[in-house]
Amino acid sequence: MIEEVIRATTPDEAYFWGTHSGAELDLLIIKDGKRIGLECKRMDAPRLTPSMRAAFTDLELSKLLVIYPGPHLYALAENIRTIPLAHLAGRPETLLE
Secondary structure, eight states, X not given: OHXXXXXXXXXXXXXXXXXXXXXXXXXXXXXXXXXXXXXXXOSSSOOOOHHHHHHHHHTTOSEEEEEESSSOOOEEETTEEEEEHHHHTTOGGXXXX
């Protein structure tokens, strides 16, 4: 999934992010000066985690998206939301909108 997102969004830069204390972010995309975080979850109803909060703050993200197999778009916090994997099918560039 991460390779497909990188291929479709053609970011200026792309990274995995992790701290010594264990916080992680699956993908950090930098595109046109925007910092977008991506987390991939297999659960049906992802929740906001301490790692997501740390990544959002420490990396000064404009938004953080949690890609998951469920059917609903919903907010976890301000500028942190879920996005169903099916929603991205054929349109992964919507991650940059």
